[in-house]
Amino acid sequence: MIDFPTDDGCRWSVLVRDIDSEQVLLQHSPERVLSTASIGKLFLLHRILTEVDAGTRSLDELVTRLPSDVIGGSGLWQKLQQDALSIYDLAALVGAVSDNDATNALLRVVGIDAVREHARELGYQHSRLNDAIRWPIPPGHPSRLSEANASEMVDFVSRLQLDRDLSPGSGDIFRKWLGASADMSMVASVFDFDGLDHDCFDGGVWLWNKTGTISTVRADVGVAMGRSRRVAYAVLAEWDAGADARGPVLETMAEVGQLIGEAIGWQDPRPKRSAARAAAVPAVASVSASVSAADARAAIAAAANDAALRDVRYLVLDGDSGAPLLERSPDEPSPSASVMKTVTGTLALANLGADHRIPTRVVRAGDTEAVLIGGGDVTLSRTATGEPTFYPHPAHLDALADQLRTNMPGLKRLLLDDELFAASQWHPTWDPAGRSPENYIPFIGALQVDGDRDDPLMDDSARSENPVGRVAAGLGALLGDVDIARGSAPEGAGDEVARVQSAPMTELVREMLRSSDNALAEALVRLVAIARGGDASWDSLQREIRAAVADLGLDASGCEFVDGSGLSEDNRLTPRFVAELLRRGYLGEEPFASLVPLLTVSSQTMSPARFTGANRVVGNSVRAKTGFINSVHSLAGIVTTRGQRNLVFAVFACDLDTPVDREARLAVDRLVTALHLHGDALE
CATH class of the missing domain: 3.50.80.20 (D-Ala-D-Ala carboxypeptidase C, peptidase S13)
Incomplete structure (x- = not known):
């Protein structure tokens, strides 16, 4: 697991994704929008090549430098004698050294409004170049040169690699411009490339990228390719004015580079660093064809009996038959934590409607x-x-x-x-x-x-x-x-x-489950109560939740519904109740079936703190809702085994006397990982 530092107000937006399989390899707040310094210049270069493809622009067109273009800062043109360069050469300077004077000259020719509109036409709501480069920034002009989130920037570079928006010739030109990037200080720092010379396989890696740097920002966006895999990445970091988080940020970006390198089959040439990395990362659990059914069941039993689970209650069902495969106190009520949001989401979809x-x-x-x-x-x-x-x-x-x-x-x-x-x-x-x-x-x-x-x-x-x-x-x-x-x-x-x-309600429920947003959960459960003829008082909420659950045919014996978010320590759910709710969704029964696709997915939309280290072996095979309060770490969802069997599970690692800790959470993840690896042996 990569720990993203938050000292000095540091905020991150990170996504690393396989371009071809779309498997998410790493994410951290990928929808968060941050200032990105020069990253927005990508949209200027893309707009130019779009006009070239349309026949309205020539890369041979000469542009003469005007005094108003000169801003200094990053770049080489300010050090050259030649005042007139082709659009191609100016764009190459932007790609290679993020040349500010060249950027301003190109924006004067193309128009900032056209570049802003181009980003919107590409479908990006949050990522854009806001203005030409000005200093000091005059009143009325945007304070951020550009802004973006990792999700949209990974989509952008993936599409660029796949030639989805430009002709193959223009796409190749774009990648050559970025393949000359001189800034290898961030994600790419681990690969020991020569600046300006990584537009080819070097040490088994081919990389093109664009970086952004100001006093409060480090941002790196690009594509890294091995011989058989290509990965898109965006790692964006911003911190508070007056602070200097460069050291921790660059160190963390290098960790992301290590992860990308391992994903594409790169062999670290530095023996000391490689040995330290190998010692720090636990061996990934695996299962081979030689593992007997008895050994597989024993591995699951060991995970299920881990003392770190405290006073655990769980139930595992075969998704198709409903047969119980593994259980401990499945009818014993437990504090729910945010697993309660599976109930709230189901009731919102049932009583308010998916399109409300x-x-x-x-x-x-x-x-x-x-x-x-x-x-x-x-x-x-x-x-x-x-x-x-x-x-x-x-x-x-x-x-x-x-x-x-x-x-x-x-x-x-x-x-x-x-x-x-x-x-x-x-x-x-x-x-x-x-x-x-x-x-x-x-x-x-x-x-x-x-x-x-x-x-x-x-x-x-x-x-x-x-x-x-x-x-x-x-x-x-x-x-x-x-x-x-x-x-x-x-x-x-x-x-x-x-x-x-x-x-629409579907999107609100999706967001409630993704970010586990408590305010949204509480608002939805109140609207459910009101829609059913009650009001928003606590007594009414609790009555209407129970009545709505009964209307859906769920057996809530032993359950206590106090709020819609799961924050209250007085909420009680049983593993059987939650597993049955999710299994009915797995089988396609509405409204439960509308909820299941909205659950978070491991290695993709689930918290990056889950299924780390050896548990990363689950990949994207777990679709679930997480939960945590002092008395419980809870997890409930569907896990797909290596044999493609779907198991419905609900696990509550509970302790009503002593607050649960990180070890309880890790033990829950290990149990579900064991189900993924060995669950085909359960009967």
Whole structure:
């Protein structure tokens, strides 16, 4: 496992993926959007070659350097006498040494608007070149030269390697430009390449890449190829202004390079480094045809009896027949942790519908007064429309403000109504430290923005004591002199004058399971209770969850449903209840079948802290939901064996007296790994 340091506010977005099989080899917050310095210049080069393919641009066209192009910094043109170079040569300078003067000259010819639009046309919502290079940055110009996330940049370089957007000739030119990159200080540092000369196999590796560097950023994006495998990567790091995290960041980037090298069959030529690496990485577990069924079952039993599992309860079922294959206390209730979100997601899909979108509405309350009614969409964002947030595809406050300016130009007063969830904003068993400093849950209000995060891009970001106040501040900046206050919609409120809506329920449930977002889970379970005729009080929530579960034909004997997120230590689920829910999804029964594809997948969308070291052997064969609170490490899902048998499992490594630790989590992973390796022998 690679440990991504977070000192100095360091934030990472990382993805390493096989181009041909699309197997994810490493990921860490791949959707997080960060400043990327010069990485955005890739879209300029791509736009130029797109115009060449369209016949509207010639690479032989000469461009004369103007005083306005000169900015200095990285580059060689500033040191050359020649004031006129071809577009090809300027692009080669950008690819090789990230030449700033050449970049500005090319942007003057091509146009920054055309480059921005080109990134959008390629399908990238969060990755872009924002401006020409300016210093100091004038007022009104973007503070970030470029920004991106690892997910989109890996898609970009994969498509480039596969010639999916450019002609083969233009794709080859692009790769030659980047194959001359002189910056080998980051991911590529382990390969001991000569700068400017890695556009060929050298030591069994062929690599092309683009890097980005400013005082708070190190970013490296590219493709590394061995003789039989090619891997796309994006490793992006940004840290706080005034800090210097270069050492830990570059060290970690080199670790990613080591992982990539091993994946493509590279042999490290440095004997001391190679020996240290071999000693640090445990041997990957394997199974051979010579392993007897008895030995395979013994290996599973050893993992299932590991003392690190504490007071464990589990059930393993054959997915097709439903036959129990392995069990311990399967009807003993356990604290659920976030495995509870499998229940919440199923109920949301069943009772609200896969296509349902959560509305945030504004209704007229008079000629100059309106009421904004929170509908429970915690993903609503205060960022500008089109700008990145933690949640994918959110609604935005500025869209509401635009509608209000159009539909109520005389608006003088806007009331904010967050009363829908007022009866259950905080459960007494939740730890207040979850708001701050641990930053994993806000007050559950029906009107808030970005899950009430201080930083709308960060998962664990401090939450406030007044989520509605954050909404008021956002709207105040957008609406100017409109008086904004807390209030409620009066009886007989007028017609609707503005509305925005969340992403569809399927996407909300997917995000809840991926990031284990507690605010989203709690909002969804309240909307389920209300849709069933209850309200958002705790008593009503608990009644409606139990009734909804019964309506789906699930036996909830021994279960206790306290909240929708699993945060409460008082939630109780049995392994049998969870395994049956998941098995019905595996068999294709709705609404369970709609939930199963949304579960996280090992080595892809699951937390990078899971199935590390020797347990990496599972690859992408585990689809599951993780969970952790002080009393339990839980994991429930479907694991595919080496013989392609599908096993449904629910494991609760529980201890009601002493908080569980990392060893319990690792023991859970080892048990599921044993099921993958040896589960064909279970009967």
